[in-house]
Amino acid sequence: xxxxxxxxxxxxxxxxxxxxxxxxxxxxxxxxxxxxxxxxxxxxxxxxxxxxxxxxxxxxxxxxxxxxxxxxxxxxxxxxxxxxxxxxxxxxxxxxxxxxxxxxxxxxxxxxxxxxxxxxxxxxxxxxxxxxxxxxxxxxxxxxxxxxxxxxxxxxxxxxxxxxxxxxxxxxxxxxxxxxxxxxxxxxxxxxxxxxxxxxxxxxxxxxxxxxxxxxxx
Amino acid sequence: xxxxxxxxxxxxxxxxxxxxxxxxxxxxxxxxxxxxxxxxxxxxxxxxxx
Numbered sequence: 565x566x567x568x569x570x571x572x573x574x575x576x577x578x579x580x581x582x583x584x585x586x587x588x589x590x591x592x593x594x595x596x597x598x599x600x601x602x603x604x605x606x607x608x609x610x611x612x613x614x615x616x617x618x619x620x621x622x623x624x625x626x627x628x629x630x631x632x633x634x635x636x637x638x639x640x641x642x643x644x645x646x647x648x649x650x651x652x653x654x655x656x657x658x659x660x661x662x663x664x665x666x667x668x669x670x671x672x673x674x675x676x677x678x679x680x681x682x683x684x685x686x687x688x689x690x691x692x693x694x695x696x697x698x699x700x701x702x703x704x705x706x707x708x709x710x711x712x713x714x715x716x717x718x719x720x721x722x723x724x725x726x727x728x729x730x731x732x733x734x735x736x737x738x739x740x741x742x743x744x745x746x747x748x749x750x751x752x753x754x755x756x757x758x759x760x761x762x763x764x765x766x767x768x769x770x771x772x773x774x775x776x777x778x779x780x781x782x
Numbered sequence: 783x784x785x786x787x788x789x790x791x792x793x794x795x796x797x798x799x800x801x802x803x804x805x806x807x808x809x810x811x812x813x814x815x816x817x818x819x820x821x822x823x824x825x826x827x828x829x830x831x832x
């Protein structure tokens with residue numbers, strides 16, 4: 565939680581709050597969701613329905629916010645090519661397509677339709693975000709994007725999604741070890757910490773060449 | 783091919799890829815769901831009614 569406060573504070577101090585508004589919005593919503601979850605958890609407990617609903621509805625909201633954050637980074641990357649309009653079109657189509665697909669999956673069961681839809685949408689949007697982030701990283705390399713902040717933020721997102729996929733695999737491979745259950749909550753801190761470091765260490769004008777990371781034939 | 787059509791094709795491609803990846807991952811999983819947000823403990827899902 566303090567990592568999120570740190571990121572928003574640093575964004576304000578470095579004057580990049582509005583520039584990366586949707587990243588800040590995701591972190592702020594994440595903070596509010598954590599506060600709400602803690603409140604419900606303290607009053608009703610982990611096994612309660614109240615906590616279950618609060619958790620999965622806020623998770624759905626946060627996944628949508630994370631998706632919008634990925635799209636905002638894509639808009640930054642493609643802004644110089646004047647393709648921001650088409651990025652927004654792809655985003656809307658993806659959101660509608662994912663919502664339609666999620667509804668089609670849960671429409672058969674009338675019981676807990678709303679909760680099922682929230683969970684399914686959250687899951688599907690997570691995978692869309694994962695694919696989108698890898699495509700974005702491919703675009704960053706292909707377009708020889710040099711803005712350090714942008715490159716590191718996209719890379720952080722890629723690592724975050726990959727780490728979650730890894731933790732998911734571990735949970736399924738070794739469910740009897742309780743420690744793997746805590747991997748996902750620990751990973752929750754990664755994104756605000758890495759974004760904070762990026763904003764803190766590099767200014768908007770900083771440049772690097774990610775293409776140097778790729779091996780090219782001589 | 784117009785840019786709009788390209789955007790639609792790209793969106794469909796991403797959607798198909800993502801859903802395919804999800805199907806691949808979840809069919810081989812036993813229990814847990816992927817939860818991507820926050821530091822709070824994940825509540826256990828109730829079993830679906832039979």
